[in-house]
Amino acid sequence: MRREIVLKIQRQERPGAPAAWQEFRLPYRPRLNLIACLQEIARRPVDAAGRAVTPIAYESACLEEVCGSCSMRVNGVPMQACSTLVDNLPDGTITLEPLSKFPLVRDLIVDRTPMFEGLKRVRGWIPIEGTYDLGPAPRRAPAEQGEAYDYSRCMTCGCCMEACPNFSGHAPERFVGPAPLGQAYYFLLNPTGRMEEGERLEALMGRGGITACGNAQNCAAVCPKEIPLTDAIARLNRQVNRRWLARLFGG
Numbered sequence: 446m447r448r449e450i451v452l453k454i455q456r457q458e459r460p461g462a463p464a465a466w467q468e469f470r471l472p473y474r475p476r477l478n479l480i481a482c483l484q485e486i487a488r489r490p491v492d493a494a495g496r497a498v499t500p501i502a503y504e505s506a507c508l509e510e511v512c513g514s515c516s517m518r519v520n521g522v523p524m525q526a527c528s529t530l531v532d533n534l535p536d537g538t539i540t541l542e543p544l545s546k547f548p549l550v551r552d553l554i555v556d557r558t559p560m561f562e563g564l565k566r567v568r569g570w571i572p573i574e575g576t577y578d579l580g581p582a583p584r585r586a587p588a589e590q591g592e593a594y595d596y597s598r599c600m601t602c603g604c605c606m607e608a609c610p611n612f613s614g615h616a617p618e619r620f621v622g623p624a625p626l627g628q629a630y631y632f633l634l635n636p637t638g639r640m641e642e643g644e645r646l647e648a649l650m651g652r653g654g655i656t657a658c659g660n661a662q663n664c665a666a667v668c669p670k671e672i673p674l675t676d677a678i679a680r681l682n683r684q685v686n687r688r689w690l691a692r693l694f695g696g
């Protein structure tokens with residue numbers, strides 16, 4: 446049973462600066478999440494030795510696991526700081542580190558641009574012309590709606606990208622990563638999104654596309670929204686193979 450909360454936080458003032466750990470002790474209260482702990486430290490930025498320190502830089506917005514901005518490594522595992530309760534972590538010191546696969550900005554803040562660039566690579570959107578009324582959307586079977594709903598819950602938090610051994614935001618051309626693949630599948634499920642099927646599958650067939658996935662399956666294991674990313678990747682593989690065979694035999 447905890448009497449106090451001990452947090453060991455990796456600090457780094459700017460990219461390229463040396464990283465160092467700082468320890469903080471907070472009185473235990475039940476049902477505290479990690480963002481509440483960081484807010485406590487922000488109110489009184491004093492480390493465990495009683496020294497005043499600079500406030501910790503971290504990101505958060507929605508505080509209800511919707512925006513995806515508060516991703517960090519908690520005891521080495523990528524997760525959302527807003528929905529992680531101290532009570533659900535093992536007793537002992539809790540370590541907080543920034544995601545390692547993205548360029549560091551400061552302390553617990555990283556630049557997730559490589560993930561958004563990946564979404565651009567796989568055309569992770571549905572094109573519309575202007576903002577006028579496009580009329581009723583195409584009808585979709587409830588089963589297809591249900592499947593699409595799973596993928597619509599992606600909040601681009603980057604946890605799957607962090608856990609993937611093949612993705613690195615420091616060399617994003619090597620593999621686009623699981624989050625953009627999940628969204629490519631999501632937009633191929635959409636009747637309007639399917640109008641761009643050719644361009645999207647061609648992008649997935651290119652360098653750093655779906656063939657760079659090593660099938661480690663870590664992505665689905667850490668996704669806070671339990672998105673079946675490995676199913677999406679398997680189905681995309683089939684679609685890409687069909688297109689490749691059609692191309693080979695002039696279909």
Ligand code: FES
Pocket residue numbers: 504505506507508509510511512513514515516525526527528
């Ligand atoms: S603050 Fe939005 S997901 Fe955690």
